[in-house]
Amino acid sequence: MILELRGVRKDYAGVQVLHGVDLVGRRGEVLAVVGANGAGKSTLIKILAGAQPMSEGEMRMDGERVEMRSPHDAHARGIRTVYQEMSLVPGLSVTENLLMGGFPRRRGGLIDWPAAHARARELLESIGFGAIDPRTIAGRLSVARQQMVEIAKALVDEPRVLVLDEPSAVLAGTDLEALFALIRRLRDRGVLVVYVSHRLAEVLELADSIVVIKDGRVIGSTEPSRTSENELIGLMAGRRLEQIYPARRADRGEPALHVSGLSRGGEFEDVSFTLHAGEIVGLFGLVGSGRSELALCVFGAEPASAGEVRVAGGPGGFRTPGQAIAAGLALVTEDRKGSGLVLGMTVADNIMLATLRATTRGPLIDFGRRRRKVAEMVERLDIRPAHCASMTTLHLSGGNQQKAVLAKWLLTGPRVLILDEPTRGVDMATRVEIYRMIDDLAREGLSVLLISSDLTEVLGATDRVLVMNQGRITGEARSDAVTEDEVLTYAIGRTA
Amino acid sequence: MTDQLAGPAPATTTARGRRLPRLVVGGRDLTVQAAFVTLIVLLVATAALTSDVFLTPANLTNLLKQMVTTGLLAFGMLVVILTGGIDLSVGSVVAFSGIVTAGLVAGLPIPLAMAVGVATGIGFGLVNGVLVARFGLAPFVVTLAALTTIRGLAFVYSEVPIAPEDPAFFTLGSALAGPIPVSTLIMLAVFLAGGIFLTRTPAGRSIVAIGGNAETVRLAGINVRRHVALAYTISGACAGLAGVILASRVGIAQPSVGVAFELDAIAACVIGGASLAGGRGSTRATFGGVLVLVLINNLLNLYGVQSFWQQVLKGLIIIAVILVQRTNRVRT
Amino acid sequence: MTDQLAGPAPATTTARGRRLPRLVVGGRDLTVQAAFVTLIVLLVATAALTSDVFLTPANLTNLLKQMVTTGLLAFGMLVVILTGGIDLSVGSVVAFSGIVTAGLVAGLPIPLAMAVGVATGIGFGLVNGVLVARFGLAPFVVTLAALTTIRGLAFVYSEVPIAPEDPAFFTLGSALAGPIPVSTLIMLAVFLAGGIFLTRTPAGRSIVAIGGNAETVRLAGINVRRHVALAYTISGACAGLAGVILASRVGIAQPSVGVAFELDAIAACVIGGASLAGGRGSTRATFGGVLVLVLINNLLNLYGVQSFWQQVLKGLIIIAVILVQRTNRVRT
């Protein structure tokens, strides 16, 4: 089986996003598609999946031209897709989400629920996700589990082509290994797997061939054996990146934030740590270890059941985010769409959201000053496109959305910046920029807490790392004096 | 499979808040259901203890009769609400189907006339559904316009009430099966069949899923438009049926009947815990909501509360009920 | 800064569909606005060409007067709709504030009585707002209960209409400033100030943002509850003001006035392109929506369309208007 795209073009309201993309995939192959944020990967995938019509070009399967007018057409041809954006129905059970397209029925046409649950369980087990109870309401699962359900959903009836758009972004540890094993098994069974990811190490490990997309064009295709991470980054970014993580000098200053004995029933227990000015501290843990809850609690967005948060030489015990912000805290949450942005508003509106009262003249917002501030941030963080200020945030690519969130918080002039998975779904080049920005901020005296499930990142970009396991801090180490294995051991909870 | 058609609101809204004591049976959290049943039991007990009329057969039959219209409309409304929509036109459809049926009785056999009445409801529902589903118009506005248009059409059909002479016209509305009115049985049958439809058929599940995340359902290859249109058609059918039954019960069809009926139907769904954002609601709890409303009305009447104060109290009680419900909702 | 307070609906709804010719000026897509202005111009032109009464000063003054109530309610409603809520209680608030004002005129100076009337509106709005914001109850249900309760209270205050004797009571509603009614000027002032509030003050921007994503706004350190409560209070204030002006204009306050006023207000917002999901809507376009509604009414009257057919046509025209609007909305 061969899947071919020829000269695919796509524009959104006149803005050209894909400029004639060619792509060939064969059965039993893992075809990786890489590219910077906004390069057009997701758009390409939506076209493959029938979720978006192409403006021009053609698609062939086995040499035969196919028309894809709806996701239904794609399903019928055995193309199954896992989208970048989560797309489960949160209120329904895992079983329903999995079998939505076709339930087992009894005579009379009614759904046979016991059979449905059994089938869902069987499916989850067969692909190594047996830990998920199919009766659970999908919205109550952790993000990682939801992602696994999402993948399982694509495998309900043997696909011929499986398209995965950044499936690993929210996975770590054993979950990630399970996913890789699954992909390899599918490939060996003759499935074509189209794989999009910003984690290049992963791509090199998994892919049979790699296609690099830049600004809506294919600018190269290669094989893992013939390239390197650095070369790929260079291709994607259009320039060479010398170094991913800036060299850190651990010149930590005065204490900036004290967290002592902080607990919140069921989520985390007795968490204590201190952040210092000029310091970047990583907080590593497996997905679901309670880090995000902790961050929200420190930020005053959720009440603690015990313990205290205090800004050094300042107030503590924040009961609202407003108080925390006033004291110099800023929080970039892990869920851009859900709690980072107002997607329907302009980028300028979003960037100014936390500092609405800072640009007023009298009771009114001073639009001139506001425009200047926004332009400054857009330039400083290189948010693209450059004229994005008046664009609806929804239309920005994921990485640029993330930068807009960051811009919003930098404008508050924080002393302590908490970043929860800030590089999830962000391309390598942009990551490097983000690391450099974090580094710059720390040099200016900010203290940064970097929450991440990416071990390499946690060790590479920070001075010190805290490890969390099941709601407790189980380890602490200097980042340059600890190995990945040691950190993992703390995170999993086994003593080495 | 529980009757609660779908789970709690997305994580962001449930993320904050206190922990309250929960009632968990066999791994399922039944606190909300239990609180709700308690509420109804409390209402009934208060009524039974404080009024010697409440438990008389006459009053109970009354209660059963009085829940028919709200019940039928509430079920149809629930289906629409599950998709994330709303149907404001049901009161006008009640008027239209009733007056058309009464008007046709002169020339057609009664069952046929009634079938035509229900069919007009189906027709209006379908038009609403197509406008919402096919053209992507806001349900609130489409059905608001329908409310006005259909009410006008009812008056255009007949400005004056129509009272069919044939006493057989009254049968549907006044017949009893043992102690239970036939109309109540019809309403219960609708709820029963509706419950099965929503929990156990692919179409029903699709409707629930659409309210949760329509794009996902579309990407799963399901025809979202058709299912949304179906939901409004069901609501129209229920309203048509309610109109026919009401006309038969009153024995006279008025073009002015049914003003603000939609509000009680919506209130019943919401008291039953349905989310107006779609995707969450249960037939059983909606039926509970109907019970609560009818009980409140009946109680206020039995206590002889004066009409204006009835309105004041009814509003306050609704707030109280959803407040209680709210406090009991899952807060993780 | 455009007056459109926030961007188009999320991608899911705009994802499919045809390309239509666009009007782009200076990089901004003005197709929707242009279509809307065209619609109003067309309505006015039709009216002017086909009716010799339309352009008479008497009729124009009439038009200006007729838009006051819907206009005031529509602005308040827009603010609430922007937060993603709805206020069904405005009609009852109109009745309550009117009757209280008329009742107080006997004992208080007229301006004071009127201030008290507006204040009752503010009070009810605040209660609605607190119930929605503090207790997280569904706006639809809270304001539905308020609709019932406040209407009941209006009747409890006075079962019969109150007609103050003092002719000064009529001044507010009937005074003219040149050719323009003072009440119309007040309404225009509300729209003007409201437009500035929503686009150029931190509180206004917060309200718009809350409708887009309340959690994001909360985490940005903004007090979401307070702003939501503020939105309902503004709606209550507008309704209170509308009630006072209406009573003064009619010269008599009735407890039964204002039934279904909320529907016109909502229709005006939606015709103006506001999204009932919140976060999207514009004061200018809402004012356009008010104009469209008032023009339709006036035209149907001028043509002598029979009352029930007026209802039918009004519904159909609303559908047509939002269909046209829809087709013109960005489709990518």
Added chain:
Amino acid sequence: SSGSGDPAPAGSASASASGDGSYTIGVANFMLSGPYFSGMDKAIAAQAKKKGNVEIISTDANGDAAKLASNVEDLLSKNVDAVIISGGPLESAPAALNAIKAAGKPVVLVDRKFQTGEYTSWIGPDNEAIGKQDGEFLAEKLPDGGKVAIIKGGPADNSIGLARTNGVKSVLSAKPSFTLVEAPDFGNWGSDGGLSVMESLLASNADLKAVFCENDAMCLGAQRAIADAKKTKQIIIAGVDGQAEALKAILDGTNYAVTGLNDADIIGSQGLDRAVDILKGTKVEKDTVVPSPRVTKENASQYYDPNGAF
């Protein structure tokens, strides 16, 4: 006619302005969505047609007092010669009356006499007298007295309803053998409301002897509830209005015993005559009470017209 094309400025058009003896008369209905009110509107139009030289422009305010005022303004801007207001449940309309006065046109009120404001003439029923009449009938029919229920219409028409109820009460409460039970809930002037209010009444008052409703529509609903409760032989019904279905029920000898005729046809047609008389300069009575005969089985055939407007 002095129709809309006439450039004559408002105020100058008096009765004599229409030299050809034809008139345009505006009808401002407060609400047409009740059979009684639409019957009245039709009666006015029918009478105008009969006269031949009168053109009618009818408007409906849909129950909105402000809209009534602007409808009247619309009519005045179309330069009608006179205005007839069918105020329905509206208690008064100062703004409308003031506008008409300012335009110097005559205004005839039909059915509803406004509590305040200046009008030229009024033609309508005496609601309290109708209530009294029903009460007297019940007293005759039930010499041993008993329990009598009263079903009120409710907010939308309050002072009319109040007058009717007070009429009944003034007769029956003077007789110690009668007990009056007022339903707490309103029937909202419709048959469906009458039905459910009656059902509630029957649940707590099994021993009712009669029921009085403020209009016939509610009585018709109440009659069904009584039939369903199998109490047709025990309870007699007294209404007001003379709605066709009620007249028929009375004629058929059911337990619908009496109604007070509040004839929309008569009031409407006399209202139009009155307006024309005024325009012609004829001297007219200011207030005219249209008699409301008591309709029972004996005389019902005289009033029942199966094809009547109301």
